[in-house]
Amino acid sequence: DTGVSQDPRHKITKRGQNVTFRCDPISEHNRLYWYRQTLGQGPEFLTYFQNEAQLEKSRLLSDRFSAERPKGSFSTLEIQRTEQGDSAMYLCASSWGTPYNEQFFGPGTRLTVL
């Protein structure tokens, strides 16, 4: 069990560019979550997968954002036409099975949009 991993750890991009982040959950965890955290704030939920199905999306997830989990294992989060307001830490978490189980977080991807 190597924990949740995320790649890249840091990304600097220019406004208008597209970026893609990857998350590898703990193996055999069927639930995967994306959160966004801005400086000095707690994380906010973005979207949630159970296996390969995307079951919930926050209103924070504008149409410039898309997430996939094609085989129910790793997930990608893509942001198109980035804006300066997208600058944040993007956190991935995973858990197993029921709502009663603990969520485990990855180290996050820090995005800076210039």
Add this chain to the structure above:
Amino acid sequence: KQEVTQIPAALSVPEGENLVLNCSFTDSAIYNLQWFRQDPGKGLTSLLLIQSSQREQTSGRLNASLDKSSGRSTLYIAASQPGDSATYLCAVNNNAGNMLTFGGGTRLMVKP
């Protein structure tokens, strides 16, 4: 809509002091509550998970309590150390999808 508040937002204490961090939530119909630690620029480390049927959980010098009916949880840290300096976040889960709602965190500084 669930709202989570943490008080205080920041706390500075001398080493060795016992301290209490507070978390309140508006919707008491929760599955569980989780306390996390976050170091600057890093991800979240899970400290304690309390199920809605439990009153408290302990791990080493940490003790978390839950009063679901009043919508409150506390994290007690005994004999604080400089290495405890970090931001502490509480998060509640009140939906079957287990999406967490976080408080804004308490930034703790323990001075040697």
